[in-house]
Amino acid sequence: MTTRLPLAALFAAILCGTASAQMARTEPQEGPGKETGSKQVPLSRGEIQLSFAPVVKRAAPSVVNVYASHVDKRSNARASAMDEFMRRFFGEPDGGRGPRGDRAQKSLGSGVLVDGSGLVITNAHVIDNMNEVRVALSDRREFEASIVLRDSRTDLAVIRIKQPPAGLAPMPFGDADKLEVGDFVMAIGNPFGVGQTVTQGIVSALARTQVGSADYQYFIQTDAAINPGNSGGALVNLQGQLVGINTAIYSQSGGSHGIGFAIPVSMVKAVVTAAKDGQTVVRRPWLGARIQNVTPDIADSMGLDHPTGVLVASLQAKSPAEESGLKRGDLILTIDGQVVDDPEAFGYRFALKGTSGQTKLGILRGTTRQSVMVKLITAPETRPRESLKVRARSPFMGASFVNTSPAVAEDLQVDFPTEGVAVEAVDEGSIAARAGLQKGDIVVAVNGLPIATTKDLDRVTRTTPGAWEIVINRGGEVMTSIFSG
Known part of the structure; x- marks a missing residue:
């Protein structure tokens, strides 16, 4: 009956070999079953039978x-x-x-x-x-x-x-x-x-x-x-x-x-x-701040040896970030002692913290390292979403919209806007898709009329103007597009 060696033996054989194998490398021998130089054949039945099978049997x-x-x-x-x-x-x-x-x-x-x-x-x-x-x-x-x-x-x-x-x-x-x-x-x-x-x-x-x-x-x-x-x-x-x-x-x-x-x-x-x-x-915690990558130029201007952390670009009023004392221009280096090198790493680490208690952010403000405690709460739904699926023939036909709030901004991964309604989804092949609307777009105005709620947009889309002038906020960039009626 044969037996398998434990995994520790596998590592020993792979990384450093057995003592006899080391001797074979340092004192090459010639003859049947042997090779000269650094290569070697298995020297025991146990070495031949090294296998990952025990791990697979447990996991499979x-x-x-x-x-x-x-x-x-x-x-x-x-x-x-x-x-x-x-x-x-x-x-x-x-x-x-x-x-x-x-x-x-x-x-x-x-x-x-x-x-x-x-x-x-x-x-x-x-x-x-x-x-x-x-x-x-x-x-x-x-x-x-x-x-x-x-x-x-x-x-x-x-x-x-x-x-x-x-x-x-x-x-x-x-x-x-x-x-x-x-x-x-x-x-x-x-x-x-x-x-x-x-x-x-x-x-x-x-x-x-x-x-x-x-x-x-x-x-x-x-x-x-x-x-x-x-x-x-x-x-x-x-x-x-x-x-x-x-x-x-x-x-x-x-x-x-x-x-x-x-x-x-x-x-x-x-x-x-x-x-x-x-x-x-x-449910994930809400920071209420916009963060950005640290470029080599930014790192150099802050006296860093290399780019690391994330830079606080802006804060939302009454958000956990603002209430913690974070300021625009702060460099967030760690979350509960774990280093974050870019916005993706920060988003991942922060999302794991849950929605209760606090978490400690290590920051660099100017040349001073300090820490702030951020409350872990979910983004608030400051007003009802009032979802709207536009069915009237218009550049919005086939798209769904919701009223904006910090919760909606978190769901859509966009900055919380001060005005407009958000595109929640766009049907593939719809008029809205062909017009270029995208999930996360914020419709600010239509034909010169401000759009504050989905009810405003519903009312506008029921008209039949000769042309549509649409103002959209996409990722902080405001764009105006004209479509024929």
Whole structure:
């Protein structure tokens, strides 16, 4: 009977080798089974059997497959007529549809069991626009699941197995802050729907931003192969702990090119906690300040050796930032002692602090280092949103609008404006989309009339002018556009 060496032996063999192996390098020998120089063959049965299999055995039962679909129900009469048409002219038995002629969109991804009650974490884009979800365990048992929470800003979602079986194996959480570049990690998921697959690599980089798959861009980069279907799967350390949720690949072909990204487990824990607390939308703390990158020129002017931290560009009245004593021009260097190098890192660290208590910001004001305590609260809804979906023919047709407030500004990731109404969504292919309206735009005026509320905009869009003059605030830049009636 053979046995496997513990993982400590694996590291010893990889990093420094056994004492006899070192001797083989320093005193080369020749003969059968030996090589000269720095290369060497395994010198024992134990070295031949070094393996990551023990880690996989612990972690793999916690990784599941997630099958999601969106089914549009249609009336039996309409479905029957369409099915008859398809049978007659194309020979298809049901027009390519399911029962009753339902139309279905499907999505395939992975997920991780994080609680014995059947909670599963996955990517939000795996279940985006889906209304039916099934989960397949590693032993191929399948269960219906319900959507508990989806958070597009982090690209994370929590689903729950409706009738969880006994003996589920949730994966323990690791500590992503202890990861270092070069650490071994494994990606476990269901690439291309072929079944559970394990790939191994190292942490290639930490705190990667500008990946573009979520608002909170702060990713672990790995060269462990990640392919379509791995989304929502586990990034695991050599203790079998979850350190990240695989979410994106950097590839023009759609396949793995050795650059994959995972959401750190710190954010995963925050979203899971929100789901356990009964939240359907993750609540995050509100700072009430606009921050910006520190350029080399700014760093030089402040006497810094290199660009670091984030610069306070402006503050909102009566916000936690203003009440803490922060001032325009302050340089925020740390959050509770953790260094922040750019706005993305600050947004990630601040979002993890929750919405109760206080957090300490380390700042540089002039040449003096000091700290301020910031109250952790959610952004206030200072007035009702009064959502409006414009259906009248106008440049706004097909867009949805809401009244502005600090809460809306936080949701849309825009600076809180002093006037106007915000574009909450724009239908693809709509007149509003062709007119160039974008989510987060603030409509300030139409045909010379100030737009203070969605009721003002609704009233204006019901008119039929010969032309439309629209004033929009986009990211602090005010633009005026003219459209024919």
